[in-house]
Amino acid sequence: MTVPATVRIQREPFDVAAETKTLTRGRTDAGAVVTFTGICRGAEGDESIAALTLEHYPGMAEAEIERHVAEATQRWPLLGVTVIHRYGRIVPGEDIVMVVTVSSHREAAFAAAEFLMDYLKTRAPFWKQVEKAGEKTWVDAKATDDAAAERWAAPGRDAAE
Amino acid sequence: MTVPATVRIQREPFDVAAETKTLTRGRTDAGAVVTFTGICRGAEGDESIAALTLEHYPGMAEAEIERHVAEATQRWPLLGVTVIHRYGRIVPGEDIVMVVTVSSHREAAFAAAEFLMDYLKTRAPFWKQVEKAGEKTWVDAKATDDAAAERWAAPGRDAAE
Amino acid sequence: MKLRYFAWVRERIGKPEEDVELPAGIATVAELITWLSSRGEEYAYAFENPKVIRAAIDRTHVRPNTAIKGAGEIAFFPPMTGG
Amino acid sequence: MKLRYFAWVRERIGKPEEDVELPAGIATVAELITWLSSRGEEYAYAFENPKVIRAAIDRTHVRPNTAIKGAGEIAFFPPMTGG
Numbered sequence: 001m002t003v004p005a006t007v008r009i010q011r012e013p014f015d016v017a018a019e020t021k022t023l024t025r026g027r028t029d030a031g032a033v034v035t036f037t038g039i040c041r042g043a044e045g046d047e048s049i050a051a052l053t054l055e056h057y058p059g060m061a062e063a064e065i066e067r068h069v070a071e072a073t074q075r076w077p078l079l080g081v082t083v084i085h086r087y088g089r090i091v092p093g094e095d096i097v098m099v100v101t102v103s104s105h106r107e108a109a110f111a112a113a114e115f116l117m118d119y120l121k122t123r124a125p126f127w128k129q130v131e132k133a134g135e136k137t138w139v140d141a142k143a144t145d146d147a148a149a150e151r152w153a154a155p156g157r158d159a160a161e
Numbered sequence: 162m163t164v165p166a167t168v169r170i171q172r173e174p175f176d177v178a179a180e181t182k183t184l185t186r187g188r189t190d191a192g193a194v195v196t197f198t199g200i201c202r203g204a205e206g207d208e209s210i211a212a213l214t215l216e217h218y219p220g221m222a223e224a225e226i227e228r229h230v231a232e233a234t235q236r237w238p239l240l241g242v243t244v245i246h247r248y249g250r251i252v253p254g255e256d257i258v259m260v261v262t263v264s265s266h267r268e269a270a271f272a273a274a275e276f277l278m279d280y281l282k283t284r285a286p287f288w289k290q291v292e293k294a295g296e297k298t299w300v301d302a303k304a305t306d307d308a309a310a311e312r313w314a315a316p317g318r319d320a321a322e
Numbered sequence: 323m324k325l326r327y328f329a330w331v332r333e334r335i336g337k338p339e340e341d342v343e344l345p346a347g348i349a350t351v352a353e354l355i356t357w358l359s360s361r362g363e364e365y366a367y368a369f370e371n372p373k374v375i376r377a378a379i380d381r382t383h384v385r386p387n388t389a390i391k392g393a394g395e396i397a398f399f400p401p402m403t404g405g
Numbered sequence: 406m407k408l409r410y411f412a413w414v415r416e417r418i419g420k421p422e423e424d425v426e427l428p429a430g431i432a433t434v435a436e437l438i439t440w441l442s443s444r445g446e447e448y449a450y451a452f453e454n455p456k457v458i459r460a461a462i463d464r465t466h467v468r469p470n471t472a473i474k475g476a477g478e479i480a481f482f483p484p485m486t487g488g
Contacts, residue, residue: 287404
C-alpha cells in the first residue's frame with residue numbers, strides 16, 4: 001500500500017484544515033492526526049519584524065522534502081503525510097510551513113511530524129531574510145535546529161546525506 | 162501574563178480549525194501551532210468497530226485536565242492551549258479528543274501537546290467501551306500509554322499525584 | 323459518605339453512586355475497598371482484583387494507603403482509557 | 406558546468422547562476438570553491454568562510470570532498486533556514 005504523500009512549494013497561503021480533511025476523508029483507519037503550522041512572528045526579542053522573505057532552490061526543495069517524507073513513511077506506520085512550504089514575502093501572522101501526519105496511533109503521528117519539521121529547518125534548501133527597521137538581513141542557522149535534526153540520524157549515517 | 166487555556170468536556174463535535182483560530186487570532190507572537198486530533202477508528206486488527214462510548218467523571222475530568230494544562234504552561238513557554246474531550250457514543254471517523262498548543266517555537270508546542278495527550282490517555286477519568294459485532298466491552302488500559310506518561314514524571318514524584 | 327462508581331466497577335456493583343455509613347476503624351482507601359468487598363457478591367466481583375482499582379477522593383487521584391478522613395466523595399473506577 | 410548561488414552567496418557574487426569552464430585538475434567541491442574564490446573579489450567575499458558554505462550537486466546535498474565529475478549543476482548556499 002502506498003501512503004498518500006503530498007509535498008508542495010508555493011507562494012500562496014495554505015489551509016491546514018482543508019489539507020487535513022483531504023488526508024482523512026472517507027477513511028476510518030486513522031486514529032491520530034498531528035498538524036504543525038509555522039507562523040511568521042512579529043518580533044524577535046525587542047526588535048519588531050516587518051516581514052520575512054523566503055528564497056528557495058526550486059526543484060531541489062521539492063526533491064529534498066519528498067526524500068524526507070519517504071523516509072518518514074518508512075520509519076513510522078503512517079497513513080498520510082502532507083507538507084507545504086511557502087516562499088516569497090510573508091508578513092507577521094501569516095503561515096510559512098505546515099506538516100500534517102496521519103496514523104492509527106498518536107506516537108507515530110507525533111514522531112513523524114517532529115522529524116519532518118526538524119529536517120525542514122536544517123536540510124530543505126530555503127533561506128529566510130528578515131526585514132527589521134527597513135533593513136534586510138539573512139537569518140543565521142541555529143545550532144539548536146541542527147541538534148534537533150541530529151537526534152533522528154541513524155548511527156553511522158553520513159551527515160551530508 | 163496568563164496563558165489562555167481552555168478545557169471543555171462535551172458531547173458535541175468540535176472544530177479544530179476554529180479552536181486554533183481562536184488561539185492565534187490577532188496575535189503575532191505565535192510562531193508554532195501543534196494540533197492533535199484523536200479519531201474513532203473503524204477496526205481493531207481484524208474486528209470492525211461499530212462505535213465507542215465514552216464515560217467520564219464529570220467535574221473530575223475537567224479538574225484533572227485543567228491541572229495538567231496548568232502544568233504544561235509552567236513547563237513550557239506556551240502562548241495558548243485548548244483541550245476538548247468528547248463523551249457519549251462516537252462512531253468511526255468521528256473525532257474524540259483534540260489538543261492545540263501555541264508557542265513562539267516548535268519544540269515547546271510539540272512537547273506540550275505530547276505531554277497533554279500522554280496524560281489524557283492515562284490520568285483523565287474517561288473510560289472507553291467498544292462495540293464490536295453487537296457486543297460491548299470495556300477497553301483495557303495499555304501499558305504503552307502508562308510508559309509514555311511516565312517519561313514526563315519529575316524524579317521522585319508520587320505516582321498517584 | 324458518598325461513593326461513586328464508574329465504567330465496569332459501576333456495572334458490576336449495579337449502581338452509579340450511593341451513600342454509605344462507614345463502620346469505625348476504616349482509615350484508608352484500601353480498607354474501604356476491603357470493607358465494600360464484604361458487602362455482597364456484586365461488590366466482591368467489582369473489587370476482586372484490588373490492584374487494578376483506581377480511586378479518587380473529592381475528584382483527585384489517590385493511592386490505596388491514602389487516608390479517607392474528611393473525604394466528601396470517594397470514587398472507584400478501572401484504569402482510565404481516555405484520549 | 407552550471408553553477409547556481411542562493412541567499413547571501415548569490416548576493417555577494419552578484420548573480421544567481423552562471424556557466425563556467427573548469428580548468429583541469431579540479432576534482433572536488435572544495436577544490437571548486439578554492440578556484441572560484443580566486444576569480445575575483447566578489448567570489449572571495451562569498452566564499453571567505455568555506456566552512457559555512459553548503460553545496461548540492463544535481464539537487465542533492467554533498468560534502469566538500471565529493472567528486473564533481475559528471476555533475477550537471479552545482480549549487481552553493483549558506484546553511485538552510487527554512488521551516
